[in-house]
Amino acid sequence: MAPSRKMKGKARAEPKTEAALPLGKQLSHTAGIPDVELTTGFWMSDKPLVQQALAQDLANLLLLINPAGGDAARLDAALAFLEGFWTALVREWSGIDRLRIDKYYMLIRRYVNATFRLLQREGWNADAVSKVNSILTAMRGPMSWREKSVPTSLATHLADVYLDELEKVMAGAEEPVPLVSVLEPFAQLAANTRTPTVHTRLMSMVFSPILAALKDEEDEDERPAKRARADxxxxxxxxxxxxxxxxxxxxxxxxxxxxxxxxxxxxKEDAVESNRRKIYTVVREEGDE
Structure with missing residues (x-):
């Protein structure tokens, strides 16, 4: 994933994306921006404050894109940018060395937060939520179970940060979140992944915590071992x-x-049998509480 010498030279200024790009209507064609920033500015940034600022700037582009054509065009452009980000990240992930991996995990967290803010701006519109889910679970999306070459660490990191970032975005929110729809990619992957560690991570970091949080207060002390992260x-x-x-x-x-x-x-017929049994057990036990 390392950028060329020519691109390195351009990146040394470590541009602040919001200042460097004439945002708004000029961001109507965004497909190449994730590639450029992932392989130059962000790749080369080594100062924590610069990394954090650039990660936030890149994620904020989802909300700043505003081409001509009204709200529908604005959403389509933002989703195209989001898809470009995940396409670039999936493709380049195996080339990220251990010294840079943490800042890319941070970048993912920022994009998750910005994605939720985008959906919130759209009033959690069902079609918008569905399109985001489709990006995540596409054949070569970060939560794909169909393509073996997609790194599983992307899905597990999404599991680590998804509820945390949704919680932040929902602070003071007026419109309720369609939680089942938002968590659909995780339900699909939990049922279909052929990697046991991925299934375990999704259950422990997404479903067990949210199910524990949704328990009535009088039931919270009955099964302390199952409260996990919700504590x-x-x-x-x-x-x-x-x-x-x-x-x-x-x-x-x-x-x-x-x-x-x-x-x-x-x-569903295509679900992995071992995952099916585990999920049925959870549903049965949680449903009885």
């Missing part, structure tokens, strides 16, 4: 503002909806 993170902003089937949902309704979604994916 440290209750996800209050998410839990208090969830939508199920177009209506605001309480904890029980949201919890049941998450369990149904997990069961639905596990019940």
């Amino acid at each position: 440290a993170q209750e996800f209050e902003n998410i839990v208090e503002n969830i939508e199920v089937n177009g209506e605001k949902a309480d904890k029980d309704e949201a919890r049941e909806a998450v369990l149904r979604a997990m069961f639905k994916e596990a019940a």
Whole structure:
């Protein structure tokens, strides 16, 4: 993934993306921007503050893109940029050395947060959420289970940060989040991955914590061993503002909806049998509590 000498020279200024690009209407063609910034400015940045600022600037482009054509064109351009980011990252991931990997994990976190802010701006529109999910689970998307060459560490890192970033975005939010739809890529991957460590990570970092957070308070002390990460993170902003089937949902309704979604994916014919059994067990045990 290392950039050429010519590109290195251009990158040494470590450009601040918002200042370097005439944003707004001029960002109507964005496909090449993720490639350029991933392989030059961000790759070459070695100072933590510069890395953080550039990562934030790159992620913020999702919300700053504003081509002519109205709201629909604006969303399409933002999603094209997001797809370009993930395409570049999946392609180049194996070339990132251990000294640079942490800053790329940070970049992923920033993009996840910006993606949620984009969806929030769109009112959590079902079509917008579906398109984001399609980008993540595409054949060569970061959460693909169909293409063996896609690095599994991308999916596991997404599992590590997804709820945390959603919790941040939901702070003070007025519109509820369609949680089941937002977590659909994780339900699909948990049912279909052929890598046991990926299944385990998704369950421990996404489903176990959110199911624990959605328990009624009187039930929280019954099974302390299963509370896992929820001890440290209750996800209050998410839990208090969830939508199920177009209506605001309480904890029980949201919890049941998450369990149904997990069961639905596990019940599909193509689901991996070992994953199916594990998910059925979780649904049965959690449903009985």
